[in-house]
Amino acid sequence: MHNIETRLAQIGSQEEPVTGAVSFPVYQATAFRHPKLGQSTGFDYARTKSPTRTVLEEAIAELEAGDAGFACSSGMAALQVIFALFSQGDHLIVSLDLYGGTYRLLEKVMSRFGITASYVDTNDLDALETTVRTNTKAVLIETPTNPLMMVTDIELVASWAKKKGLLTIVDNTLLTPFLQRPIELGADIVIHSATKYLGGHNDVLAGLIVSKGQELSQQLAFLHNSIGAVLGPQDSWLLMRGMKTLALRMERHEYNATRIARHLQQHPMIAEVFYPALENHPQFAIQNKQSKGNTGIFSFKMKDARTIEPILRHIKLIAFAESLGGVESLMTYPAVQTHADIPEEIRRAVGVDDRLLRFSVGIEHVDDLIADLMQAFEAAAAELNGGASR
Numbered sequence: 001m002h003n004i005e006t007r008l009a010q011i012g013s014q015e016e017p018v019t020g021a022v023s024f025p026v027y028q029a030t031a032f033r034h035p036k037l038g039q040s041t042g043f044d045y046a047r048t049k050s051p052t053r054t055v056l057e058e059a060i061a062e063l064e065a066g067d068a069g070f071a072c073s074s075g076m077a078a079l080q081v082i083f084a085l086f087s088q089g090d091h092l093i094v095s096l097d098l099y100g101g102t103y104r105l106l107e108k109v110m111s112r113f114g115i116t117a118s119y120v121d122t123n124d125l126d127a128l129e130t131t132v133r134t135n136t137k138a139v140l141i142e143t144p145t146n147p148l149m150m151v152t153d154i155e156l157v158a159s160w161a162k163k164k165g166l167l168t169i170v171d172n173t174l175l176t177p178f179l180q181r182p183i184e185l186g187a188d189i190v191i192h193s194a195t196k197y198l199g200g201h202n203d204v205l206a207g208l209i210v211s212k213g214q215e216l217s218q219q220l221a222f223l224h225n226s227i228g229a230v231l232g233p234q235d236s237w238l239l240m241r242g243m244k245t246l247a248l249r250m251e252r253h254e255y256n257a258t259r260i261a262r263h264l265q266q267h268p269m270i271a272e273v274f275y276p277a278l279e280n281h282p283q284f285a286i287q288n289k290q291s292k293g294n295t296g297i298f299s300f301k302m303k304d305a306r307t308i309e310p311i312l313r314h315i316k317l318i319a320f321a322e323s324l325g326g327v328e329s330l331m332t333y334p335a336v337q338t339h340a341d342i343p344e345e346i347r348r349a350v351g352v353d354d355r356l357l358r359f360s361v362g363i364e365h366v367d368d369l370i371a372d373l374m375q376a377f378e379a380a381a382a383e384l385n386g387g388a389s390r
């Protein structure tokens with residue numbers, strides 16, 4: 001098998017035998033003609049299977065070392081398909097610090113169908129032991145977590161879960177298969193918000209699921225088709241076009257993020273930087289053991305909450321916006337944006353408070369990004385000092 005950089009660049013490039021098109025075509029069709037009764041080209045109706053989507057699904061399954069891939073209309077749609085594996089009365093163990101939308105889907109939607117969740121530090125085996133019940137069916141891990149960048153040892157949790165008969169589900173959005181492959185570490189299901197790094201250009205909304213094992217893959221194929229939140233052919237094509245440059249982008253994202261995180265660590269206005277690439281990160285060793293590198297997002301806590309509003313007003317190159325993983329740098333204020341649906345007591349208990357900013361570092365020149373941040377910090381400091389003396 002070729003190296004992952006090669007496989008990424010070649011997605012769909014050798015799949016079109018008729019014309020030899022190097023870019024796989026967008027098959028904008030929902031119905032497929034049957035040669036005769038009892039015969040099919042393999043395609044019948046586009047919700048079940050669609051040619052452009054199939055190339056994407058096979059590519060992600062192979063990249064994540066799984067058996068089957070499923071492309072969904074968003075990351076949330078992918079999570080909904082996965083949660084539909086469970087039934088009334090089932091219980092899930094979920095990472096304590098996690099994407100706000102996942103929490104909302106569990107607490108405001110799945111809970112109405114009798115599926116409950118407990119939120120724990122998934123790196124704490126004792127906590128897992130005390131949380132597991134007879135009706136627990138799965139552990140859902142985000143690693144690193146968004147926004148606090150806590151890292152879970154996937155191999156450790158997956159082997160614990162296997163002994164208990166639980167599925168291990170990993171949200172691999174932040175690292176992508178270029179940097180981390182949870183199935184190789186024992187996970188059963190990987191989920192992606194492909195809207196983020198896989199797409200990479202802040203222009204396509206998509207979700208991907210990869211599963212290991214025949215039975216589980218068949219169950220997911222049934223649910224994917226039954227629920228119907230599938231990805232359309234245009235968006236499947238856009239996502240594959242983005243994925244071709246994933247390796248290059250992730251390398252630059254990591255380089256830029258590491259440079260900026262080190263710079264901010266020294267800054268007098270900053271209380272703390274949360275990034276697993278930094279040696280003082282509590283799970284630095286685990287991160288290095290299980291992944292090839294680091295994501296391009298990190299978060300940091302200002303010493304003074306009053307600096308947040310002026311910093312967000314003064315950044316010019318870096319956009320104040322709610323997403324991550326694209327080529328353009330974005331700054332997010334989790335307490336009011338991505339994590340607003342998580343109750344304040346829970347947010348504060350894990351540390352997502354009003355002094356925390358999340359930075360999705362793009363692929364611009366790192367010096368330009370540092371200069372933009374520093375002018376925003378200086379302007380914020382000047383406003384606060386001006387306010388104090390007035």
Ligand SMILES: *Cc1c(COP(=O)(O)O)cnc(C)c1O
Nearest residue numbers: 074075076099146173193195206
């Ligand atoms: C964005 C995100 C999701 C949700 O994905 P959408 O594509 O926005 O529906 C799920 N998990 C993580 C970690 C995310 O960042």
